[in-house]
Amino acid sequence: MITTLIGRELLNNLMTFRFAAALLITLLLVVANTVVLIQHYEQRLESYNTSVQTHHKEIQEKQTYSAGEVEVDRPPNPLSIFNVGLDKRLGNEIWIAHNNVPTLWEARMNASDNPYLNILSSIDIIFIFEVVLSLMALLFAYDALAGEREQGTLRLVLTHPVRRGHILLAKYISAMLCLLVPLLMSLLLAMLLLTTTVSISLSADDFGRIGGIVLTSIAYLSVFYLIGLLISAVTQRTGTALMLAMFIWGALVLVYPNLILAAIRSSDIPQAKAVSAFNQIKQVWDEFDRERKQYLATDAFPGEDPTFNINGMGFFYEHFPENRLTLLYLYNSMMTFGELDEKFEREVPHAQNYFQFLIPSTIKTAERAWLIRKQALEDTLVRKANTKRTLLKFSPVGMYDAATQAWAGTDLKGVRDFFDAVRQYRLTVIDYFYSKNAFASRKWFAADEGTADWSTLPAFSFKRSGVEINAKRALPDLLLLLTMNLFLFMIIFLVFIKSEV
Amino acid sequence: MTIKMWHIAKRELYDNLNSLRFALATVLLLALMLTNAILYLREHPARTQAYHNAAAGAIKTLESRSTNLYSLATGGPGDLHKFPSPLRFCAEGDEAFLPTRASGANYGRRIANMTLVWRMFYPQETPNLRNIRPDFTTLDWAFIVGYVLSFVAILFTFDSISGELERGTLRLTLANAIPRHIVLAGKFLGAFISINIPFAIAVLMNLILISTSDAVQLNAEVWGRLGILYGIVILYTCLFIALGLLVSAAVRESGVSLVVLLLIWVSFVVFMPNTLASIGSRTAVPIAYEEFWIQRMRLADEAREAYRDKYGDSQTPPSVHVLGEYVTSEAEEYERFNEAYLKQQLAQGKRARAITRISPTAITLRLFVSFAGTVF
Numbered sequence: 001m002i003t004t005l006i007g008r009e010l011l012n013n014l015m016t017f018r019f020a021a022a023l024l025i026t027l028l029l030v031v032a033n034t035v036v037l038i039q040h041y042e043q044r045l046e047s048y049n050t051s052v053q054t055h056h057k058e059i060q061e062k063q064t065y066s067a068g069e070v071e072v073d074r075p076p077n078p079l080s081i082f083n084v085g086l087d088k089r090l091g092n093e094i095w096i097a098h099n100n101v102p103t104l105w106e107a108r109m110n111a112s113d114n115p116y117l118n119i120l121s122s123i124d125i126i127f128i129f130e131v132v133l134s135l136m137a138l139l140f141a142y143d144a145l146a147g148e149r150e151q152g153t154l155r156l157v158l159t160h161p162v163r164r165g166h167i168l169l170a171k172y173i174s175a176m177l178c179l180l181v182p183l184l185m186s187l188l189l190a191m192l193l194l195t196t197t198v199s200i201s202l203s204a205d206d207f208g209r210i211g212g213i214v215l216t217s218i219a220y221l222s223v224f225y226l227i228g229l230l231i232s233a234v235t236q237r238t239g240t241a242l243m244l245a246m247f248i249w250g251a252l253v254l255v256y257p258n259l260i261l262a263a264i265r266s267s268d269i270p271q272a273k274a275v276s277a278f279n280q281i282k283q284v285w286d287e288f289d290r291e292r293k294q295y296l297a298t299d300a301f302p303g304e305d306p307t308f309n310i311n312g313m314g315f316f317y318e319h320f321p322e323n324r325l326t327l328l329y330l331y332n333s334m335m336t337f338g339e340l341d342e343k344f345e346r347e348v349p350h351a352q353n354y355f356q357f358l359i360p361s362t363i364k365t366a367e368r369a370w371l372i373r374k375q376a377l378e379d380t381l382v383r384k385a386n387t388k389r390t391l392l393k394f395s396p397v398g399m400y401d402a403a404t405q406a407w408a409g410t411d412l413k414g415v416r417d418f419f420d421a422v423r424q425y426r427l428t429v430i431d432y433f434y435s436k437n438a439f440a441s442r443k444w445f446a447a448d449e450g451t452a453d454w455s456t457l458p459a460f461s462f463k464r465s466g467v468e469i470n471a472k473r474a475l476p477d478l479l480l481l482l483t484m485n486l487f488l489f490m491i492i493f494l495v496f497i498k499s500e501v
Numbered sequence: 502m503t504i505k506m507w508h509i510a511k512r513e514l515y516d517n518l519n520s521l522r523f524a525l526a527t528v529l530l531l532a533l534m535l536t537n538a539i540l541y542l543r544e545h546p547a548r549t550q551a552y553h554n555a556a557a558g559a560i561k562t563l564e565s566r567s568t569n570l571y572s573l574a575t576g577g578p579g580d581l582h583k584f585p586s587p588l589r590f591c592a593e594g595d596e597a598f599l600p601t602r603a604s605g606a607n608y609g610r611r612i613a614n615m616t617l618v619w620r621m622f623y624p625q626e627t628p629n630l631r632n633i634r635p636d637f638t639t640l641d642w643a644f645i646v647g648y649v650l651s652f653v654a655i656l657f658t659f660d661s662i663s664g665e666l667e668r669g670t671l672r673l674t675l676a677n678a679i680p681r682h683i684v685l686a687g688k689f690l691g692a693f694i695s696i697n698i699p700f701a702i703a704v705l706m707n708l709i710l711i712s713t714s715d716a717v718q719l720n721a722e723v724w725g726r727l728g729i730l731y732g733i734v735i736l737y738t739c740l741f742i743a744l745g746l747l748v749s750a751a752v753r754e755s756g757v758s759l760v761v762l763l764l765i766w767v768s769f770v771v772f773m774p775n776t777l778a779s780i781g782s783r784t785a786v787p788i789a790y791e792e793f794w795i796q797r798m799r800l801a802d803e804a805r806e807a808y809r810d811k812y813g814d815s816q817t818p819p820s821v822h823v824l825g826e827y828v829t830s831e832a833e834e835y836e837r838f839n840e841a842y843l844k845q846q847l848a849q850g851k852r853a854r855a856i857t858r859i860s861p862t863a864i865t866l867r868l869f870v871s872f873a874g875t876v877f
Contacts, residue, residue: 018760025764029772036780047789089629105631110789115599115624117782117850123775131771135763143756239660240521242759246656247525254648255533262540262640326631385634392635401635412633 001162005170013140013178022136023182029128030186034193037081037124042199044076044088051093051110060454063447064336065438066355070096070429072460073110074418077410078200081190082213083126083401085410094419096426098433099333099362101370103377104419105326125190126404129217130397133183134224134253138245140175141228145496146241164497171229172489179221187214208467212407212474219481220400224249226488233495256395264388274327277376281329281369285320288331288365295357301350308347308354310445312337326381327373331362335445348442356440363430385412393477396484403477409464413473421462428458505679506687513691517657518698526653527699533645534703538710540640541590546716548585555582555602577605577619586874587723590711591730592643592866594875600624618832623843625790643869646734647862650700651741651770655762657696658745660755661688667755685746692742697735704731726872733872737865773860781856787845797838804831 013019055071062068073093080087091107100106148154157167191210194200202210228245235241296304307316314337322329340348392398405411436453438444443452517523562579566572583601607619665671674684708727712719719727745762752758788796808827857863870876 017757021760021764025768029768033772033776036776036783039783040779043783043786086633089632091630104633107630109630110791114782114787114846114849115626116595116846117853123772123779128772132767135767139760139763243520243522243525243656246652247522247529250529250649250652254652255529258640258644259533259536261635263536265540265544381633388635 002166002170005157005162005167006174009170009174010177013174018136018139019178019181022132022139022179023185026128026132026136026182026186027189029132030125031189031193033123033128034081034125034190038193038197038200041076041078041081042197045199047110048073048075048092055093059457062454063338063451065433065436065441065444065452066334067336068452068454070457070460072096072422072425074107074415075462077408077414077464078194078202079206079209079408080124080410081194082124082210083404083408083410084124085405085408086412086415087410090415094422096422096429098359098426098430099366100328100330101366101373102419102422102426103326103373104416105323105377105381106328107419125187126213126217126401128186129183129220130400131253133179133217133221134397135249136182137175137179137221137224138228138249140179141225142232142241142245143238144171144175144229145232146235146238147232149236150238165493168229168489168493168496172225175225176218176222179225180218183217183221184214187217205464205467209407209409209470212467212471212478213404216400216403216407216474216478216481219478219485220396222485223396223481223488226485226492230488230492230495233492233499252395253397257392257397260391260394261388264391271380274324274376274380277372277380278322278324278327278329280372281327281376282322284365284369284372285329285331288361289320291361292358295354299350299354301347301354306333306354307335308351310335310337310340310344310347310351312340312344314338327376329369330366337446338448340446340448348446351445352440352442355444359433359439359444382412393480396481399477399480399484403474403481406474406477407470409470411473414465414470417465418462422460425458425460432457506683506690509674509679509684509687510690510694513661513688514695517691517695522653522656523695523699526656526696527702529649530645530653530699530703531706533640533649534707535710537590537640537642537645538707541711542714542716545585545587545589548589552582552585552601555580574618575607575616577607579606580604587717587719588726588873589875590641590707591727592869592873592875593639593641594643594870594873596875597639598629600626617828620832620835621839623839641869642730642734643866643873645703646737646869647866648770650696650734650738651862652766653699654692654696654738654741655745655759655766658692658742659749659759659762661692661746662749663752663755663758664749666753685750689742689746692745693739696738696742700734700738726874730869730872733865733868737861740861769860770862774857774863774866777857777859778853778863782849782853785845785849785852787842787849793842797835800834800838801831804834 051073055073059068059070071093074091076092077087090104091109093110094102094104094107096102145154148157154167158164187210194202227248231244231248232241235244292306293304296306301308306318314335316333316335318331318333320329321332335351389398389402393402402411406413408414409417433439438452442449559580559582566576566579580602581604583596585601586596589596603624604622605619606622607616660667662671665674671684675681711717744765748761748765749755749758752761787793804827812823854863854867
């Protein structure tokens with residue numbers, strides 16, 4: 001019996017204009033946008049490759065260890081084509097030095113980043129589904145029950161010994177099958193474009209992630225279909241059902257996300273928590289500065305001059321750059337000379353001793369400051385952003401967006417994975433310095449007796465986290481969507497069982 | 502004839518006023534407009550205060566430099582700040598994206614104990630670089646009109662002809678010896694008024710809230726601009742009403758008419774401005790800022806080399822005349838290069854906007870930004 005019902009519904013749905021239109025527009029939008037997105041990805045990849053090469057060359061040319069600020073690059077995520085998330089927005093190039101534990105807030109952009117070009121939001125495949133397919137799901141659902149009630153066919157069907165639950169199920173299954181056609185076909189075409197592009201190589205894990213995205217998309221579609229079905233079950237006329245469905249769509253997709261984000265837009269004024277953390281960090285560095293000055297005052301070299309009167313072709317600087325918004329405060333100094341005059345030979349051992357004291361002390365202070373900063377950044381910037389994300393999830397759009405970002409690895413956690421790897425790499429670089437005895441060596445600041453050796457510096461490599469990590473991150477939102485599905489279906493069932501035909 | 506038209510318009514109006522969509526549209530638009538006003542009143546005083554503080558600081562710097570002409574010529578005028586537009590609630594525009602200042606300063610190198618002339622630095626950082634929050638969105642009039650009002654207009658008109666055709670009332674109307682164009686005009690008028698009632702109410706509430714607060718003073722010029730913006734809104738809604746009537750007349754079923762209209766709406770309003778802009782911006786990509794920086798350094802180095810080849814690197818300048826020539830030519834070269842880069846960047850934005858003009862929404866958004874004065 002239920003197969004007959006499904007067959008009937010399927011035929012009803014497939015032969016409609018809205019099905020053809022939905023299919024056409026989704027295919028058109030997805031294909032057109034995928035082409036653009038792939039092009040953009042290729043550009044970003046190219047700029048990443050150039051940047052990696054430049055940075056490699058730059059570090060090899062550094063004559064002293066002191067001048068060697070290693071720079072690493074964040075590769076573009078190929079799955080950003082599905083959901084761009086934070087992948088394009090956040091910095092993709094970061095310097096690594098002994099004096100600071102790097103975070104994403106210090107990263108810069110290596111590609112052309114034009115501030116005068118303001119494109120409202122970047123389109124990705126998930127955005128198309130978010131808007132178009134949810135609309136289509138509602139258009140398929142609004143007259144499913146109300147329409148049959150108006151035409152009287154519902155009464156006709158119920159004269160047969162059919163369970164009402166079966167009617168609902170048949171309607172649900174057939175409509176979902178119909179909605180899956182545009183979804184899967186457009187995804188297939190997108191995949192075809194992706195896999196035929198030479199520069200994009202998808203791993204087995206990537207296919208797993210895309211599978212997760214498909215699953216989440218189905219759950220999202222189903223939520224909107226069920227919302228439409230609920231509206232159809234509670235209203236008597238199709239006209240009313242349609243209006244309600246459209247306004248609910250507008251409210252959930254168009255208005256709510258914008259409204260909530262604007263309403264809780266936070267100012268750029270640092271909170272009290274951030275201010276106190278910044279002061280703590282500053283104190284840590286002040287203490288370091290006192291020790292440093294004390295060393296200079298008490299060492300064998302007269303006066304407190306940190307350059308020990310050494311001068312020549314090259315440069316010296318020291319300062320404490322700060323950024324109160326991102327709680328950045330550090331001691332930045334560099335002393336590097338290509339050639340040293342004979343007359344400075346007496347001062348060189350003093351400088352060597354000083355750096356042997358100074359650099360390990362800087363590293364230690366940087367670690368201490370990082371402990372405070374890490375917690376404070378979590379408490380202020382990250383928590384604020386996460387609150388916004390949570391509030392967005394009152395609309396299914398927010399859940400869908402969050403879950404697909406997590407699958408694609410373009411969410412905040414995915415991007416932060418990279419910076420975790422960068423922090424790990426910084427320790428490797430420091431170990432390398434220690435293994436070369438760089439801090440105590442003359443090569444730290446002078447290149448006259450041999451230049452710094454970068455040949456065995458371990459290269460940085462970053463691998464995106466495995467698919468199981470993505471799954472773990474996406475699961476809460478996916479489960480939310482599924483729960484919502486179940487909940488909606490139960491309500492519809494109760495309403496429909498009790499309603500008069 | 503006009504009386505008949507007015508009859509039809511009135512009938513449409515009564516129909517709409519009693520409908521669910523009218524109530525929903527009113528609630529939606531009111532909620533959006535009120536939030537817009539409240540947010541603006543919360544944020545604008547702080548913005549103005551920040552501007553005044555910054556401007557006062559900049560003036561102090563300028564005063565300290567203007568004791569003699571030399572320090573002014575070398576130090577430059579300092580930071581130049583943009584006054585926050587009082588019409589930011591209409592369109593946030595570029596103001597939300599760009600830093601509000603450009604600085605005229607001198608981080609320059611010296612040559613032969615002589616400081617070079619100051620130069621202009623334009624903001625290069627996108628504030629989004631450090632923003633880990635969800636996508637940046639705006640809730641200004643431009644959004645409410647561009648997206649929500651056009652959506653409402655479609656929902657008001659999709660069944661105005663096809664619906665009557667289905668119910669058979671159109672035949673009845675036409676039996677009364679009313680020319681078809683009058684019916685059409687009447688329907689247009691009816692839809693126009695019924696869409697403008699909720700919108701006008703929402704706008705009025707918004708403006709009452711904003712104009713009665715002490716936080717902002719709106720002067721005559723601003724009201725003039727608001728009037729122009731309302732005119733643009735009217736034109737924009739007329740466009741979508743006409744579109745709705747067109748599809749509604751061309752299609753026999755209202756269900757199909759709605760689907761067609763929604764597809765048009767989705768492609769022209771939601772996708773075209775963004776997709777086309779990102780295609781258009783690809784056609785004129787400026788060089789990366791770092792690359793620009795390297796090139797500029799190389800230019801400066803070359804000029805310096807040329808100078809050294811000619812006069813040697815003595816600490817005492819050869820003569821004021823020679824040095825003056827170098828300083829001017831270097832500054833001119835630098836400025837030319839800087840301007841060229843800025844032009845490149847602006848050209849990319851222009852190119853991206855030019856191609857989106859296919860979409861009326863993009864045109865409207867642009868007009869809003871221009872009249873609100875929130876453009877760079």
